[in-house]
Amino acid sequence: MTVAGCSSDGTTDEQPEEDTDSPEVTDTDTDVSEETPTRTVQPAGEPEFEIVSLNHPQEIEIGEMFTVEMTVENVGNGPGAFESQVSVLHPTAGWVKSGDAEVEEIESGETGTWVSNEVTLETTGEYRFRIDELEEEFIIEAVPPVIQLEYTISAGKMPEELPEDIRKRRSDGGQREEGYKWVIVEFDVIEGALNMQDIWFRSRVETSTRFYDLDHATGDLVDGVQSRGDIKQGGSGIALYQIPADTDTYAWNLEQTQQNIEANLR
Numbered sequence: 001m002t003v004a005g006c007s008s009d010g011t012t013d014e015q016p017e018e019d020t021d022s023p024e025v026t027d028t029d030t031d032v033s034e035e036t037p038t039r040t041v042q043p044a045g046e047p048e049f050e051i052v053s054l055n056h057p058q059e060i061e062i063g064e065m066f067t068v069e070m071t072v073e074n075v076g077n078g079p080g081a082f083e084s085q086v087s088v089l090h091p092t093a094g095w096v097k098s099g100d101a102e103v104e105e106i107e108s109g110e111t112g113t114w115v116s117n118e119v120t121l122e123t124t125g126e127y128r129f130r131i132d133e134l135e136e137e138f139i140i141e142a143v144p145p146v147i148q149l150e151y152t153i154s155a156g157k158m159p160e161e162l163p164e165d166i167r168k169r170r171s172d173g174g175q176r177e178e179g180y181k182w183v184i185v186e187f188d189v190i191e192g193a194l195n196m197q198d199i200w201f202r203s204r205v206e207t208s209t210r211f212y213d214l215d216h217a218t219g220d221l222v223d224g225v226q227s228r229g230d231i232k233q234g235g236s237g238i239a240l241y242q243i244p245a246d247t248d249t250y251a252w253n254l255e256q257t258q259q260n261i262e263a264n265l266r
Contacts, residue, residue, distance in 0.1 A: 045108065047080025049073065051136055052111055061145040061260075062124055068116040068138075070131065074106040081105045082112060084133030101131060144260040147194050151187035152266050153252055155243070183212075183241040185252050187263070193232045196225040198257040205241040206253040215240045 052071040060066050072082050082103040087095040103112035121127055121142035130137045183205050200218070204211040218224045218240045225237045243250055254261050 045077030047074050047078050047082075047106065047108070048076030049082050049106075049134065050075050051131070051134055054131075054136065054138060056129075056138055056140060058139075059141045059143055060121060062122055062142050063120055063145065065118040065120055066140075067118055068129075069113065070101060071111055071113045072103060072106070072134075073111045074108050077108055079105050079107045082114070082133075084131050086116070087130045087132055089128040089130070095130060095132075098129065101133075144258065145192055147192035147259050147261045148190040149187045149194070149261060149263040150190055150266050151185055151252065151263055153183065153185050153250070155181050155183045155250065177242055179245055180242040181245045181247075182215075183243055183250055185239045185241070186236070187239075188236050189231050189233050191233055193230045194235075194237070194261070195259055196229050196231060196237070197227055198259050198261075199225045199237070199239055200227045202254075202256040202258065203239060204253045204256070205243055206251045207243055207247050208249050211253060212241050212243050215242050 049072045052073050053069075054071075055069045057066050068086075074080065074082075082101070084101045085097055086099045086101050088098040090096045099116060101114045101116070103114050106112040121140065124142050124144055127140045127142060128137060129140065185203075185205075200214060203214055206212075214225075218238065219226055221238050221240065223236050223238045225231070225239050231237050252263065252265075254263055
């Protein structure tokens with residue numbers, strides 16, 4: 001039998017005394033909360049670019065190497081890289097890709113510079129380029145290379161008055177017209193390569209009254225210019241013309257030639 005207050009082993013269950021040292025908790029209506037500091041994160045801004053400078057030749061000889069240099073400024077409120085296609089205007093196809101302009105990441109307010117690869121223009125004429133991203137256009141004029149000549153000019157009525165190294169191979173001996181005299185232009189190519197076709201079809205002798213075309217007897221001369229081929233740097237040529245015998249004033253005129261010829265009278 002079990003008696004209340006005793007365990008089965010004869011020991012007595014003692015109730016623990018109440019802890020009178022426990023703090024007293026007072027319930028109040030006051031709501032106390034801890035405020036945590038907050039930080040506003042601004043979204044990253046977008047870059048925006050403007051051209052500061054764009055350097056390129058206004059005029060270039062065909063076949064001559066050149067570069068284009070462009071500096072852009074990031075006027076936006078965030079960093080970014082500049083990238084744009086560079087196009088050239090084709091006569092029939094419109095704007096055609098020529099290359100790419102790229103500058104690595106540029107901070108806001110800073111500038112960056114792009115320099116193109118070396119390029120050449122192969123035919124004469126006006127080339128219109130465009131930086132597509134900024135809709136910026138520029139023009140480069142391709143001109144023929146400069147051909148430098150030095151020459152002498154003289155006149156005479158009789159074939160023997162021509163330079164000694166001029167020898168005729170035509171059956172008529174390259175006869176001059178009655179009442180006319182020969183004008184002989186002897187020249188050396190100092191720089192470049194002279195297209196003889198230009199001299200054959202487009203050179204003239206100018207007098208006070210008119211122009212006189214090259215006489216085709218020129219083709220029968222030693223060192224005479226031909227209707228095709230080149231006279232390279234260091235080479236020489238001779239051109240013949242006929243003008244009225246009573247003409248005292250005459251000059252070699254190359255204004256119609258397609259090459260960029262600078263001819264200096266010795």
